[in-house]
Amino acid sequence: MLVLILLGALLASLIIWTKYNNSYWERRGVPGPKPWPLVGNIGSHLMGRCTLGEAMREIYKKYEGYPFVGMFRATQPVLLVRDPNLANHILTKNFSSFRNNEIAVDKKSNILIGHNPFVLKDQEWKDTRHMLTPGMTSGKMKNLFPLLQDIACTLVKFIENHPTAASDGIETRELTKRFTLDNVAKTAFGVDGKAFESYDDISDFNKLVDQFLKPGTFQSILIALTQIFPGIVKLASISIVKPEVEGKLIEIISEVLNHRRENNVEARDYLQFLIELSKAKHFGDTEITAHASTFFLDGYETSSLTLTFLLFNLAQNPEYQIKIREEIKKYELENNGQLTYDALHEMPLLNACLYESLRVTPGVDVLTKQCNEPFQYTATTSDFKKLTVELTPGDVVVLPYAMTTEDPKYFENPKRFMPERMFSKDSFIKGTFHPFSDGPRGCIGRRFAILQIKLGTVSVLKHFELSVSPKMKQPMTYIPYHIFNEPKGGFWIKYKQITK
Numbered sequence: 450m451l452v453l454i455l456l457g458a459l460l461a462s463l464i465i466w467t468k469y470n471n472s473y474w475e476r477r478g479v480p481g482p483k484p485w486p487l488v489g490n491i492g493s494h495l496m497g498r499c500t501l502g503e504a505m506r507e508i509y510k511k512y513e514g515y516p517f518v519g520m521f522r523a524t525q526p527v528l529l530v531r532d533p534n535l536a537n538h539i540l541t542k543n544f545s546s547f548r549n550n551e552i553a554v555d556k557k558s559n560i561l562i563g564h565n566p567f568v569l570k571d572q573e574w575k576d577t578r579h580m581l582t583p584g585m586t587s588g589k590m591k592n593l594f595p596l597l598q599d600i601a602c603t604l605v606k607f608i609e610n611h612p613t614a615a616s617d618g619i620e621t622r623e624l625t626k627r628f629t630l631d632n633v634a635k636t637a638f639g640v641d642g643k644a645f646e647s648y649d650d651i652s653d654f655n656k657l658v659d660q661f662l663k664p665g666t667f668q669s670i671l672i673a674l675t676q677i678f679p680g681i682v683k684l685a686s687i688s689i690v691k692p693e694v695e696g697k698l699i700e701i702i703s704e705v706l707n708h709r710r711e712n713n714v715e716a717r718d719y720l721q722f723l724i725e726l727s728k729a730k731h732f733g734d735t736e737i738t739a740h741a742s743t744f745f746l747d748g749y750e751t752s753s754l755t756l757t758f759l760l761f762n763l764a765q766n767p768e769y770q771i772k773i774r775e776e777i778k779k780y781e782l783e784n785n786g787q788l789t790y791d792a793l794h795e796m797p798l799l800n801a802c803l804y805e806s807l808r809v810t811p812g813v814d815v816l817t818k819q820c821n822e823p824f825q826y827t828a829t830t831s832d833f834k835k836l837t838v839e840l841t842p843g844d845v846v847v848l849p850y851a852m853t854t855e856d857p858k859y860f861e862n863p864k865r866f867m868p869e870r871m872f873s874k875d876s877f878i879k880g881t882f883h884p885f886s887d888g889p890r891g892c893i894g895r896r897f898a899i900l901q902i903k904l905g906t907v908s909v910l911k912h913f914e915l916s917v918s919p920k921m922k923q924p925m926t927y928i929p930y931h932i933f934n935e936p937k938g939g940f941w942i943k944y945k946q947i948t949k
Contacts, residue, residue, distance in 0.1 A: 525845065528846045537879040544889050547824075592718070593717070629749045639709070759803055762806045773802065801869065825839045856881075
């Protein structure tokens with residue numbers, strides 16, 4: 450009898466709490482869809498019918514004319530931002546009120562990821578970013594350029610000799626991951642990733658990385674869950690990266706460090722920057738590995754996906770392949786037949802195609818921020834209802850990057866790949882287009898990402914004509930439980946060698 454009473458009391462408490470929690474935005478006078486118990490407004494995502502971003506996209510569309518929408522990500526109340534001016538306040542103008550990203554990581558359980566500036570907060574984030582930024586300057590990228598050029602040549606040879614490149618095509622997501630893996634392995638870890646040694650298998654280093662990044666593994670699912678329950682990692686002290694993987698990465702770095710110290714070897718790579726930094730800041734091999742892993746994680750997965758989307762968009766729009774090849778020839782003629790680091794960054798059409806690809810096929814749909822100081826906002830433009838929201842510390846805001854970039858209010862023919870619109874990015878309304886985030890917490894690895902994406906694109910287009918393979922599943926749909934927009938069935942692109 451006592452057990453039944455306790456169960457009844459527990460159930461009643463749960464019902465009362467759910468009703469109170471689900472009225473969070475209603476009590477604040479913020480409009481929004483009525484949430485379901487426990488699943489909130491993302492039931493379709495939790496049931497595997499769509500990605501989290503797609504579930505939020507439906508709400509974004511439904512509340513046309515509202516500057517913001519109060520919704521529930523499962524049981525967590527979050528504010529979906531629709532007004533670009535509010536997004537701009539959050540990222541730049543009122544940065545101090547939203548200085549932290551939402552996800553929290555327990556550093557003791559996550560030695561490597563716990564040092565990533567993306568998850569660090571407050572002064573610790575500020576100090577770490579200030580410490581690492583000198584390693585990401587344009588000058589440092591110029592030092593890395595020759596290393597990346599060698600790997601780009603290996604990429605081209607790999608495609609040239611691939612048995613199905615011109616027939617069925619190549620699964621390009623895996624192809625670009627080989628490229629970015631070798632890039633970051635060489636520059637951040639000082640080792641050869643050996644990503645292009647086999648067509649049928651991947652290298653040991655690649656297998657090590659895939660243990661926590663490959664879709665379907667426990668770690669990848671856990672990372673995806675942090676989008677819905679960001680406190681789960683901190684609260685339960687869960688390891689996002691397997692301890693044995695962390696241990697192996699630390700071992701690899703230690704071997705490289707010992708070799709360089711014993712033989713007085715100095716390289717012009719990011720790892721050397723960290724070695725010099727460790728001497729000034731007095732930290733050891735574990736911290737060096739952690740900061741190298743930050744560079745690795747940021748430069749491997751997201752850069753690969755961005756490069757893949759760019760090649761896919763160019764395969765669908767071959768007229769831009771021709772124009773970029775003409776641009777390549779122009780800049781090579783101006784630089785004695787060489788495509789220099791500076792020339793690569795001066796190419797206007799290549800740059801426009803990259804940014805248009807980031808707009809039309811973003812790798813992620815949303816960015817979440819946490820309110821750190823009391824904040825009030827009232828919509829002021831005629832595009833939105835004049836509503837006011839008051840946010841308190843702990844409140845979560847969702848910036849719907851992929852929704853504003855496909856909104857016809859801000860981009861004409863938003864579904865169409867039109868690189869010309871990117872020739873004057875300053876004409877865009879602030880808060881509608883921020884592919885590398887914006888403000889003080891903008892992507893620290895942006896320069897490296899852009900460098901390897903442009904270099905990979907130019908190297909491929911110089912030697913191959915791209916077309917979409919019949920093996921590509923279209924229309925493209927995404928894997929529901931993945932932190933990135935990963936298409937089901939992969940990216941299949943055909944590579945026809947250009948004969949001179």
